[in-house]
Amino acid sequence: MAQLTYRDALNQALVEEMERDESVFMLGEEVAEYDGAYKVSKGLLERFGDKRIKDTPISELGFAGLGVGAAMVGLRPIVEFMTFNFSILALDQVINSASKMLSMSGGQINIPLVLRGPSGAALQLGAQHSQACETWYLHAPGVKVVTPSTPADAKGLLKSAIRDNDPVAFMEGELLYNVKGEVPDDDDFIIPLGVADLKREGGDVSIITHGSMAHVALQAAKQLEKEGIEADVLDLRSLRPLDVDAILATVAKTNRAIYLEEGWPYLGVGAQIVSIIMEEAFDDLDAPVLRVTQADIPMPYNKKLEIWAKPGASRVVEACKRVLYV
Amino acid sequence: MAETETVAVGVVDGGPALGGFSKEKLVEFLRQMLLYRRFEEKAEEGYAIGKIGGFCHLHIGQEGAAAGCILPLRQDDYVISSYRSHTQALAKGLSPNAIMAELYGKASGTSGGVGGSMHMFGPDTGFMGGHGIVGGQAGLALGMAWAIHYRGGGQVCVCFLGDAAVNQGGFHESMNMAAIWGLPVIFVVENNAYGMGTKFTRMSETEMVQKAASHGVPATVVNAEDVLATYAHFDGLIELVRQGGGPQFVDVECYRFKGHSMSDPVSGTYRSKEEVEEWTENSDPIKYLRDRMFSADLLTGEELDAIDQEVRGIVDAAVEFAEVAPEPEVETLYKNVYSEINPHGRLFFDGRGQ
Numbered sequence A: 001m002a003q004l005t006y007r008d009a010l011n012q013a014l015v016e017e018m019e020r021d022e023s024v025f026m027l028g029e030e031v032a033e034y035d036g037a038y039k040v041s042k043g044l045l046e047r048f049g050d051k052r053i054k055d056t057p058i059s060e061l062g063f064a065g066l067g068v069g070a071a072m073v074g075l076r077p078i079v080e081f082m083t084f085n086f087s088i089l090a091l092d093q094v095i096n097s098a099s100k101m102l103s104m105s106g107g108q109i110n111i112p113l114v115l116r117g118p119s120g121a122a123l124q125l126g127a128q129h130s131q132a133c134e135t136w137y138l139h140a141p142g143v144k145v146v147t148p149s150t151p152a153d154a155k156g157l158l159k160s161a162i163r164d165n166d167p168v169a170f171m172e173g174e175l176l177y178n179v180k181g182e183v184p185d186d187d188d189f190i191i192p193l194g195v196a197d198l199k200r201e202g203g204d205v206s207i208i209t210h211g212s213m214a215h216v217a218l219q220a221a222k223q224l225e226k227e228g229i230e231a232d233v234l235d236l237r238s239l240r241p242l243d244v245d246a247i248l249a250t251v252a253k254t255n256r257a258i259y260l261e262e263g264w265p266y267l268g269v270g271a272q273i274v275s276i277i278m279e280e281a282f283d284d285l286d287a288p289v290l291r292v293t294q295a296d297i298p299m300p301y302n303k304k305l306e307i308w309a310k311p312g313a314s315r316v317v318e319a320c321k322r323v324l325y326v
Numbered sequence B: 001m002a003e004t005e006t007v008a009v010g011v012v013d014g015g016p017a018l019g020g021f022s023k024e025k026l027v028e029f030l031r032q033m034l035l036y037r038r039f040e041e042k043a044e045e046g047y048a049i050g051k052i053g054g055f056c057h058l059h060i061g062q063e064g065a066a067a068g069c070i071l072p073l074r075q076d077d078y079v080i081s082s083y084r085s086h087t088q089a090l091a092k093g094l095s096p097n098a099i100m101a102e103l104y105g106k107a108s109g110t111s112g113g114v115g116g117s118m119h120m121f122g123p124d125t126g127f128m129g130g131h132g133i134v135g136g137q138a139g140l141a142l143g144m145a146w147a148i149h150y151r152g153g154g155q156v157c158v159c160f161l162g163d164a165a166v167n168q169g170g171f172h173e174s175m176n177m178a179a180i181w182g183l184p185v186i187f188v189v190e191n192n193a194y195g196m197g198t199k200f201t202r203m204s205e206t207e208m209v210q211k212a213a214s215h216g217v218p219a220t221v222v223n224a225e226d227v228l229a230t231y232a233h234f235d236g237l238i239e240l241v242r243q244g245g246g247p248q249f250v251d252v253e254c255y256r257f258k259g260h261s262m263s264d265p266v267s268g269t270y271r272s273k274e275e276v277e278e279w280t281e282n283s284d285p286i287k288y289l290r291d292r293m294f295s296a297d298l299l300t301g302e303e304l305d306a307i308d309q310e311v312r313g314i315v316d317a318a319v320e321f322a323e324v325a326p327e328p329e330v331e332t333l334y335k336n337v338y339s340e341i342n343p344h345g346r347l348f349f350d351g352r353g354q
């Protein structure tokens, strides 16, 4: 095991998969000569040359189309979005082309494509640069969505995403790139898509979450612990495929759950999870499942208001207490 | 360096002049550009001490563009821009106090502290915003130009874009529609040669002016180091567009002296320190005008100092204003998501008691 940052873990995954399979290449804004806006692709240009690490113009719709088209004829493109906010320009090719190609073609043409980059809010970047984009991608059948929260998850899941034969939106956390953690050295270390990870064990209440919010959930669990409340923290890691069994298991254990996510509430990820729990675990519940989300507003620039609008640990603690009736 | 010496000494209204501009006008150009420079320097300072956060993109080195393109406009003309827009907001008449307060995230800011550096707005002055998605403002400019045409008004819409934005599809769609419908819009590329760390020439086989050719939009080039040439050029174009001449495209050459944003290095793998020093030394629009005014005996050292003192005073006052301005309240956040709260039905779903 090595101590790696989330950034370096992603970098390793890219290197290993590009070594392993010549049809894997990556393109995006500033990925080559600048080493990536967040330095995830550091050293790749030198190592793989400018055919496999390609700087693009600021043409998100165009280069996402390139990714889908190249995947149609057998390459395995990785498209980096400088942030997922800008991928909204490319959504047409994701929703109208990538997600439907296999179905429209009667099963003849699959799209082994990874769309990756940071998603969600960083610090004071304002409304257009602070969006959790999971829901845009999750809504369309045909796209898979992965949201790693730790360096090991980042590496193991990115390798799986690259090897997967379908379009995968791989959403990283902008504030996670410097987070350190243990990462297995093994070239073949992968984490299969669709397997959640219980990041903390506790029997009183379940905090179910994904992506960078796993860290907020763990903070909240620590605070709850001081008050004698033990929380399960279930990090879904992959939202489609979704580890429904793991969700049902934690709910069966604690009988009380909240969903924590970075995005907006309306039709958010939590809405789907709550619906699944209602349908499949109604009898296990001792309280309604609550959701903690970003405030239902565009993200404000002002520092205090931004902190207020984000789903912080204290809101999670409060929601846990509400489902515990304490 | 501006390649051609467009500035000729002469006489205007019986007084001494440069390039056809009276001393009064020249002083105003100098004063404006110095205001922009001092304002951006204060923003830089505010960022360094953590009073300003997020992304903050400065115009230091590019002042000739805002002055030359915007000062010839009327108050009721529209300007729309990218996330790099402090000086354009100043040029269009937003108050330095409100702009600084916005950077400080205060309620008295141009967007009530909710927008920040990238999202300044001043509809009363025709400044229609800083926009954060590269190229996004092109479509909005098209719409504003359409509205002018629709209402039959004689206004003009100026759309600022970075050089990298011309590679967005939406920009070309907008140019095409502006052309076929003859709309009163000027697409202005503030061509500082780089989009973040990528040189324009790496991402385009054609020269900037050719971007307009396939749409049948007339294109011209002007160097913003020379504010007088830039102003004269835009003064003419704006009139042409106002008279119904249809859209225009202008490649405004300039150079960014600082990093892409406050969190990016000034130089690095994409451009050398020497390159930046060379431009900073030899292509500063403020020095350019100052030196020409000096040599035409239209400016003394004392006059320059007085102007500088005056604009420094304005900027210091803006900082003081921003410092003491109140923080925005949470309630305003919900007030400004929908302009109309319908009598029936729920609009917000976060359960935060709104």
Ligand SMILES: Cc1ncc(C[n+]2csc(CCOP(=O)(O)OP(=O)(O)O)c2C)c(N)n1
Residues within 6 Å of the ligand: A029, A058, A060, A082, A086, A089, B084, B132, B133, B134, B135, B161, B162, B163, B164, B165, B166, B190, B192, B194, B195, B196, B260
């Ligand atoms: C659609 C989109 N893609 C990427 C970005 C990230 N980004 C912000 S500024 C920028 C470079 C733009 O350069 P240019 O258009 O030349 O303007 P300049 O910053 O030089 O004024 C990039 C890639 C963005 N904001 N929007």
Ligand SMILES: [Mg+2]
Residues within 6 Å of the ligand: B162, B163, B164, B190, B191, B192, B193, B194, B195, B196
């Ligand atoms: Mg540029």
